[in-house]
Structure formats: C-alpha cells, structure tokens
Amino acid sequence: MRHFDLRGGVMHAEDVPIPDIAAAVGTPVYIYSTATIARHARVFREAVAATGDPLVAYAVKANPNQAVLAAVARAGLGADVVSGGELARARAAGIPADRIVFSGVGKTEAEMAFALDAGIYQFNLESLPEAEMLSAVAARMGVTAPAAFRVNPDVDAGTHAKISTGKSENKFGIPHRDALGAYARAAALPGLAMHGIAVHIGSQLTDLAPLERAFETVGALIAELRRAGHDIRIADLGGGLGVPYDPDQPLPPSPEAYGVMVARVTRGWNVRLVFEPGRMIVGNAGALVTRVIRVKEGVEAPFVIVDAGMNDLMRPSLYDAWHDIVAVRPSGAKVTANVVGPVCETGDTFATLRRIDQVAAGDLVAFMTAGAYAATMAGTYNSRPLTAEVMVSGDRWAVVRDRQPIEALIAADSVPHWLDEENA
Numbered sequence: 001m002r003h004f005d006l007r008g009g010v011m012h013a014e015d016v017p018i019p020d021i022a023a024a025v026g027t028p029v030y031i032y033s034t035a036t037i038a039r040h041a042r043v044f045r046e047a048v049a050a051t052g053d054p055l056v057a058y059a060v061k062a063n064p065n066q067a068v069l070a071a072v073a074r075a076g077l078g079a080d081v082v083s084g085g086e087l088a089r090a091r092a093a094g095i096p097a098d099r100i101v102f103s104g105v106g107k108t109e110a111e112m113a114f115a116l117d118a119g120i121y122q123f124n125l126e127s128l129p130e131a132e133m134l135s136a137v138a139a140r141m142g143v144t145a146p147a148a149f150r151v152n153p154d155v156d157a158g159t160h161a162k163i164s165t166g167k168s169e170n171k172f173g174i175p176h177r178d179a180l181g182a183y184a185r186a187a188a189l190p191g192l193a194m195h196g197i198a199v200h201i202g203s204q205l206t207d208l209a210p211l212e213r214a215f216e217t218v219g220a221l222i223a224e225l226r227r228a229g230h231d232i233r234i235a236d237l238g239g240g241l242g243v244p245y246d247p248d249q250p251l252p253p254s255p256e257a258y259g260v261m262v263a264r265v266t267r268g269w270n271v272r273l274v275f276e277p278g279r280m281i282v283g284n285a286g287a288l289v290t291r292v293i294r295v296k297e298g299v300e301a302p303f304v305i306v307d308a309g310m311n312d313l314m315r316p317s318l319y320d321a322w323h324d325i326v327a328v329r330p331s332g333a334k335v336t337a338n339v340v341g342p343v344c345e346t347g348d349t350f351a352t353l354r355r356i357d358q359v360a361a362g363d364l365v366a367f368m369t370a371g372a373y374a375a376t377m378a379g380t381y382n383s384r385p386l387t388a389e390v391m392v393s394g395d396r397w398a399v400v401r402d403r404q405p406i407e408a409l410i411a412a413d414s415v416p417h418w419l420d421e422e423n424a
C-alpha cells in the first residue's frame with residue numbers, strides 16, 4: 001500500500017490531495033505520512049522480533065521533527081541520538097530514557113552529563129579518551145554509565161563514500177583489533193559499566209553481505225571479550241538498511257531478509273540486540289512538494305526551475321543522490337529535462353537529462369523519498385528561510401513546522417553598535 005499515490009489524476013498524501021496542502025501552506029513544503037511511519041516501524045519490529053526482545057531505536061538524525069518523533073514513540077520505538085539536542089527532542093516527544101542510546105564521535109562533557117542525568121540505556125563510545133571523559137563525568141555525578149564501544153570492523157559497506165562509516169580510514173569507532181585492549185582499559189575506569197558492543201558501517205546499504213561480515217566480527221569479539229572476563233549483555237547492530245529511491249533500480253534487501261540474516265548470525269550470542277534504523281522508518285514517508293517557477297530553454301534540454309533548492313534538499317548535490325521526480329497532476333506527456341533550483345550554485349541540480357513528466361510554470365512537482373536526511377539537513381543559503389513541514393493522517397493534515405519567516409533570519413543577526421553609530 002502506497003501512501004503517496006495518484007487518485008483521479010492528482011497525487012494524494014494518504015487521503016489528502018497535495019494541491020490542497022500547497023494552496024494553503026505554499027511551496028516548497030515537506031509532507032509526511034503518519035501511516036507510512038507506523039507501517040515501517042511495525043514492519044521493522046516484526047522483521048527483527050525473532051531475535052528476542054530487541055530495542056529498536058529510531059535514528060533521530062534521519063528526521064527529528066517533533067511530530068515524526070511522536071509518531072515513532074507511539075509505534076513503540078526508542079531513539080538513537082547523536083547530540084544533546086537530539087536527546088532533548090527525543091525526551092520532549094515522550095521517548096523513555098531507557099529506550100535511548102547515545103552514538104557519535106564527539107560527545108561533550110555537557111552532553112554526557114545531560115544523558116546521565118536522563119538515565120539513558122547505553123552510551124556507544126568511539127574511543128578510549130571518550131571513555132575516560134565519560135568515566136570522569138559519571139564518577140563526579142556519583143553514577144555508573146552503561147556503555148559499549150563501537151567497533152570499526154573495516155568492511156566496505158558498498159555505499160557512497162560520504163556515508164560509509166565502517167572502513168578503517170573512517171573516523172568512527174575503535175579498530176576491531178584494538179577492542180580487547182580498549183575494553184580492558186575502560187573496565188578499569190570508575191563509573192563505567194562496559195556491558196555492550198556496537199557497530200554501524202554506513203547508510204543506504206543495498207547489500208546484506210557487508211553487514212553480515214561486520215556482525216560476524218562483533219560475534220567473534222563478544223566471545224573473546226567474555227573469555228577475558230567482560231560481561232557483555234547488549235549488542236547494538238546500528239542502522240543502515242537501504243530504501244528504494246529509483247524505481248528502475250533493483251529493490252534493496254527487505255527488512256524481512258535483514259531480520260533473517262541477523263537471526264542466523266546472532267544465534268547463540270545470548271545478548272539483547274539493539275537496532276538503529278533511520279532511513280528505513282521515514283525515508284519513504286515523506287515527499288518534498290515544489291512549484292515550477294519557470295521552464296528555461298537549454299542547449300541540450302530545458303531547465304525546469306523549481307522553487308525548492310539545494311538548501312531545502314541537499315542530498316542530490318552532496319551525494320549525487322537520486323530522488324524520483326513526479327508531477328502532482330501528470331498529463332501523461334514526458335520530456336527530457338534538467339530539474340534545478342533557484343540557488344546560485346551549479347550544484348543546485350536535482351536531475352540532469354532525466355525523463356520526467358512534462359510540466360509548465362505553476363505546476364506542482366514532488367521529490368519522492370524525502371522523509372529522511374532531507375528537511376533535517378536544510379539550511380538557509382541564499383537567505384532562503386527553512387521550509388514548512390506538514391503531516392497527514394487519513395484525511396487530516398496539520399502543519400508540523402511553520403515556514404520560517406525571513407524576519408526570523410534577519411532578527412537572528414545583530415549589527416554592532418559602532419556601525420549603528422556611524423550610520424546615524
């Protein structure tokens with residue numbers, strides 16, 4: 001069941017005609033489907049249920065809108081956070097602290113204290129100096145921090161270099177060969193309980209084999225760590241499962257196939273598993289709806305200039321990512337075109353020489369699969385305020401983030417008094 005689909009020739013988000021939202025809220029606008037989020041959360045939980053009583057901790061970075069987090073919380077998921085800000089958001093959405101894990105390579109003392117005070121489930125530590133800092137903060141607060149080391153298994157995840165995290169040259173985790181020594185050192189520190197081990201090798205993975213290799217490394221380490229006397233009870237297998245972006249490409253592995261692989265590889269580990277899916281939960285729950293400003297002649301093909309720019313959806317310019325581009329009221333005619341935004345950068349290009357629905361000035365166009373790493377990575381370059389976000393549920397819809405007024409951008413700056421005085 002698709003929650004963004006044509007009905008009577010008009011694209012709907014669940015039961016809401018998208019032109020109604022665009023008319024009321026303006027464009028560009030992100031639109032999220034509550035039903036898709038709920039369904040993906042359920043599908044993922046069911047896919048990994050055979051592994052016991054796992055914690056499925058949604059990777060907040062994928063989409064931290066409070067409404068999205070509320071939908072995730074309602075689906076019973078926990079949260080994987082990478083900053084104090086994400087922790088505050090997860091708590092504000094009602095996600096219980098004992099379902100929150102804290103990842104990330106640069107946690108600060110203040111963030112550690114905040115998370116200890118909240119009572120989170122586990123810190124995923126990425127270096128010995130980080131363990132030493134957490135130990136000091138916990139000891140000062142008179143508490144014990146539940147912790148894991150994230151190991152870097154040195155596997156090629158086969159994804160875009162900028163979102164690959166499990167190669168030895170990447171900044172993430174500690175080299176798997178150093179793990180035993182690191183656990184020995186950390187176990188001797190006060191205020192730390194090293195009961196976990198974690199891994200995450202990258203995002204938008206379309207092949208299960210590298211994941212399986214990484215998990216095998218974790219399994220071998222669990223056995224070695226236990227032999228060395230460490231009481232390992234939790235294995236966090238990270239996120240990374242890819243989602244379909246381009247309908248002409250083979251489908252990525254299903255959550256079911258992933259769950260079967262995980263159950264096979266982790267059999268006998270005797271741990272509680274943690275998963276950190278992000279994109280899989282929200283990627284296909286969102287679309288970015290934009291309006292064609294004008295169509296300009298080009299040498300090879302026309303330029304369809306839309307009112308969304310790379311500041312609103314950065315993935316194509318950052319990773320050459322593909323987002324399907326469809327007309328909200330397709331006429332049936334097709335054209336080969338370049339789809340670009342208004343930002344003054346050549347990289348502000350969403351598609352080059354792509355076969356798309358023929359559109360004209362004023363038409364609405366949707367960028368699909370824009371629920372993950374989309375609105376959250378937006379910026380205000382070219383003084384373009386942050387765009388509005390809307391959530392639908394059946395025939396209801398609500399603005400879940402107001403369009404930022406330009407006045408807010410201007411008011412955030414201040415002019416030093418000497419310039420004011422000289423102007424006077």
Ligand SMILES: Cc1ncc(COP(=O)(O)O)c(C=O)c1O
Pocket residue numbers: 059062080103104165200202203204205238239240241276277278279280
């Ligand atoms: C530590 C960690 N966990 C989970 C995720 C979520 O990954 P994905 O959205 O690919 O599931 C990420 C992002 O890649 C991450 O860095």
Ligand SMILES: N[C@@H](CCCC[NH3+])C(=O)O
Pocket residue numbers: 061163203204315319372373
């Ligand atoms: N931002 C990336 C994913 C990075 C995941 C962060 N660990 C993307 O859009 O695909």
